[in-house]
Amino acid sequence: MLTTRATTDLVVNARHLTGPKTGIEVYIEQLIQALARTGEVNITAVTWSPLALDLPGVREVIPARRPQLTGLAAVVWKLWFDQWEAFRAAAPSSGALYHGMDGFLPYSLRSRDRSVVTVHDLGWHLHPDLFDRRVRLMYRALFPWVRRRADRFIAVSRYTADDLMRWAGVPSAKIEVIYHGLDPVFTSRAEPAAPPTSSPYLLAMGGISPARKNTRRLIAAFDRWRSRGGHRTEFRLLLTGVALDRDLFQGQPIPAGVSWIGYVDKAELPQLYAGASAFLYPGIYEGFGLPIIESMACGTPVMTSRTGACPEIAAGAAILVDPYDIDSMVGGIEQVTNSEEASRLRALGRERMRVFDWSSAAAATLDVYRQLTN
Numbered sequence: 001m002l003t004t005r006a007t008t009d010l011v012v013n014a015r016h017l018t019g020p021k022t023g024i025e026v027y028i029e030q031l032i033q034a035l036a037r038t039g040e041v042n043i044t045a046v047t048w049s050p051l052a053l054d055l056p057g058v059r060e061v062i063p064a065r066r067p068q069l070t071g072l073a074a075v076v077w078k079l080w081f082d083q084w085e086a087f088r089a090a091a092p093s094s095g096a097l098y099h100g101m102d103g104f105l106p107y108s109l110r111s112r113d114r115s116v117v118t119v120h121d122l123g124w125h126l127h128p129d130l131f132d133r134r135v136r137l138m139y140r141a142l143f144p145w146v147r148r149r150a151d152r153f154i155a156v157s158r159y160t161a162d163d164l165m166r167w168a169g170v171p172s173a174k175i176e177v178i179y180h181g182l183d184p185v186f187t188s189r190a191e192p193a194a195p196p197t198s199s200p201y202l203l204a205m206g207g208i209s210p211a212r213k214n215t216r217r218l219i220a221a222f223d224r225w226r227s228r229g230g231h232r233t234e235f236r237l238l239l240t241g242v243a244l245d246r247d248l249f250q251g252q253p254i255p256a257g258v259s260w261i262g263y264v265d266k267a268e269l270p271q272l273y274a275g276a277s278a279f280l281y282p283g284i285y286e287g288f289g290l291p292i293i294e295s296m297a298c299g300t301p302v303m304t305s306r307t308g309a310c311p312e313i314a315a316g317a318a319i320l321v322d323p324y325d326i327d328s329m330v331g332g333i334e335q336v337t338n339s340e341e342a343s344r345l346r347a348l349g350r351e352r353m354r355v356f357d358w359s360s361a362a363a364a365t366l367d368v369y370r371q372l373t374n
Contacts (some may be wrong), residue, residue: 007042007057008369010035011098013086013106014045014053014060023118023290027156028101030183032058036364041366046086063089075134076261083107083142097373099365105146114372116365117146118154121287121308122163123212129284130212130284141166152368154178158289159309163287176368179313180290181358186270186297193371196261196272197278201236203276203285203300205291213283214305214323215239221329222280223255233257235337237251253319273298278336281310282323283366289313296349303329317348 014032016025035041036055043058048066063085069077087098087106095112098105105115124131124139145189146214153175155161161177164170202222221350239260254260254326264272273279279295279302286308293313293316295302302318311320319341321332335341 007040008366008373009042009092010042010099010369011044011046011087011090011096012101013047013082013083014051015047015049015066015086017051017053017055018047018049018066021266023288024102026183026266026290027118027120027180030181030358031101031361031365034181034358035365037359038362038366040105041369043206044090046090048081061090063246097369098145099369100150103146104142105149107145109149109240114151114351115149116152116154116368116372117150117158119160119287120156121285122167123285124288125167126163127212127285143236150174151372152176153367154365156180157309157312158348159312160287176364178361178364178368179356180288180293181361182293182297182353182356183266184357185266186273186294188270188352196238196275198237199234199236199261200277201238201275202278202280202337203238203240203272203295205240212285213228213281217323217326218257218280218282218329219258221326221333222258224326225333226257227328232337238272238276238281269294272299273300276300278303278333278342280329280336281305281334282321282329282332283308283310284323286310286313292318297353299346299350301336301345302349303332315352317345317352319345 014028016028021029032043033055035043036058041057044060044061045053045058046063048064053060064081067077076295082104083106088108098109098113098115098119103118103120105117106206109115124136128136153164153170155164155175156179158177161175164175165172181374204218226232226235235257237258273295279300281289281291281302281304283305284307289310292302292304292310296317302314303321303325304314304318306320307323319332319336322328
């Protein structure tokens with residue numbers, strides 16, 4: 001006789017999906033979709049404005065609409081929503097399972113509730129100089145509660161799991177390593193779009209956190225590499241991101257060949273990756289490095305850091321450089337733009353990307369939920 005698994009009831013704070021989607025937002029969006037496709041979980045997605053997810057087994061709850069506030073009032077209201085109202089408005093009285101997909105847990109959790117938290121990285125603790133003061137203060141205020149209250153931790157890489165054990169004292173038995181998957185938009189073979197420039201270009205992530213993404217050193221490395229002349233002078237460096245640091249160029253003009261193209265929508269990213277001669281990702285610290293596998297999936301050779309989780313995620317399918325050494329990055333750009341080396345990296349990247357699958361991530365995450373609910 002066939003038996004069916006009981007469905008798991010889950011509460012998540014999905015309000016992040018109302019804004020631009022960078023790493024954490026992509027994780028939340030894709031994991032919710034993959035969990036919904038299993039048919040084995042009922043998700044209550046709490047938000048402060050409609051998401052229109054339209055997924056089986058997913059219901060949206062809007063306990064409060066985000067008001068038009070600025071400054072400290074906006075920060076206080078957001079903290080009230082995340083730490084108290086979001087969970088309290090959706091949790092059944094008998095107890096709930098809550099997944100803090102953004103790395104946080106609400107203070108309104110009760111003793112009868114069970115909780116899972118995904119830790120994306122501990123960069124705020126290990127490299128505080130790379131983070132805005134407000135971000136550091138937020139993590140320092142909220143993470144101790146996460147450390148004490150979480151029943152299970154999901155680490156997005158083995159590197160992050162090791163940091164959790166080493167720096168936060170989390171027992172290994174409470175940690176499960178579950179990699180990100182790949183959005184199908186990066187694996188489909190759509191017709192190529194017109195390139196953003198008639199010149200060959202290198203692509204990099206330059207906005208949001210220029211210090212963490214090492215943008216200043218990368219630009220210096222590109223400028224030094226381009227100054228060697230020959231075919232190198234034809235290349236441009238395109239930087240994506242929401243905003244660049246106002247002091248990035250320290251009052252100097254942007255070096256020749258460097259362009260900031262701003263935020264790029266997900267629908268446009270595959271063609272942008274695919275058209276690049278190489279993707280440059282020499283960040284100081286990454287807990288995973290989602291753009292590494294996105295660019296590999298689009299057939300683009302990758303240069304990345306030998307620090308953080310980047311070597312683990314690339315697994316030999318990228319050129320690794322010292323992110324603190326401009327000469328190392330210059331050498332990396334020279335390697336990754338070599339035609340023979342680029343062909344080798346494309347083949348390795350196509351194999352490496354097969355490891356990352358959201359269906360597998362959802363199945364592993366469901367196993368964590370069952371550990372707490374069975």
